[in-house]
Amino acid sequence: xxxxxxxxxxxxxxxxxxxxxxxxxxxxxxxxxxxxxxxxxxxxxxxxxxxxxxxxxxxxxxxxxxxxxxxxxxxxxxxxxxxxxxxxxxxxxxxxxxxxxxxxxxxxxxxxxxxxxxxxxxxxxxxxxxxxxxxxxxxxxxxxxxxxxxxxxxxxxxxxxxxxxxxxxxxx
Numbered sequence: 001x002x003x004x005x006x007x008x009x010x011x012x013x014x015x016x017x018x019x020x021x022x023x024x025x026x027x028x029x030x031x032x033x034x035x036x037x038x039x040x041x042x043x044x045x046x047x048x049x050x051x052x053x054x055x056x057x058x059x060x061x062x063x064x065x066x067x068x069x070x071x072x073x074x075x076x077x078x079x080x081x082x083x084x085x086x087x088x089x090x091x092x093x094x095x096x097x098x099x100x101x102x103x104x105x106x107x108x109x110x111x112x113x114x115x116x117x118x119x120x121x122x123x124x125x126x127x128x129x130x131x132x133x134x135x136x137x138x139x140x141x142x143x144x145x146x147x148x149x150x151x152x153x154x155x156x157x158x159x160x161x162x163x164x165x166x167x168x169x170x171x172x
Contacts, residue, residue, distance in 0.1 A: 007062070010058065013055055014052055017055060018048070020052075021048035021052055024041045024045035027041050039116075040116060040117040040118035040119070043118040044120075046115075047115065047124060050125055050128045051128050054128045054129075055132075057136065058132060061140065062139040064143065078150055085150065089149075092137075092140060093137055093140065096134075096140075097137065099129060099130070101130070103127075103129030103130035106126045110125075110126045140152070
């Protein structure tokens with residue numbers, strides 16, 4: 001139940017960020033057209049774009065829809081595919097941990113810096129890096145627990161299917 005609420009909140013935030021991006025660009029274009037440019041609009045658009053990308057990437061990872069090259073992967077026997085998935089996970093999780101740590105240092109170091117004419121903290125932009133890394137790590141671990149090592153990087157056929165719902169099913 002917690003994860004369904006968490007996932008829904010993340011989806012709403014991603015859509016809000018995407019909507020904010022569209023609105024910022026729209027206001028900037030209208031402002032320029034009528035001779036009253038909105039100076040902070042590009043910074044708001046940048047902030048919204050970054051957060052939309054980070055949240056969207058996590059949603060895609062949670063559903064197994066991240067970029068993958070799987071022609072050779074599916075030619076392997078199940079044990080080989082499980083080994084490749086384990087190797088990928090063993091490489092990805094420490095990398096995400098590193099990104100989260102360094103991104104946190106970057107965000108806290110940039111907190112006092114202003115984001116152009118917006119008056120917002122540049123830390124809000126750089127905070128997307130550690131937040132995104134933590135969200136991705138959680139999503140990979142959730143998928144691992146729900147579908148197992150063999151189906152970890154597979155796409156869920158039904159996008160409404162929750163990885164937790166697949167835990168009881170046997171994945172070939």
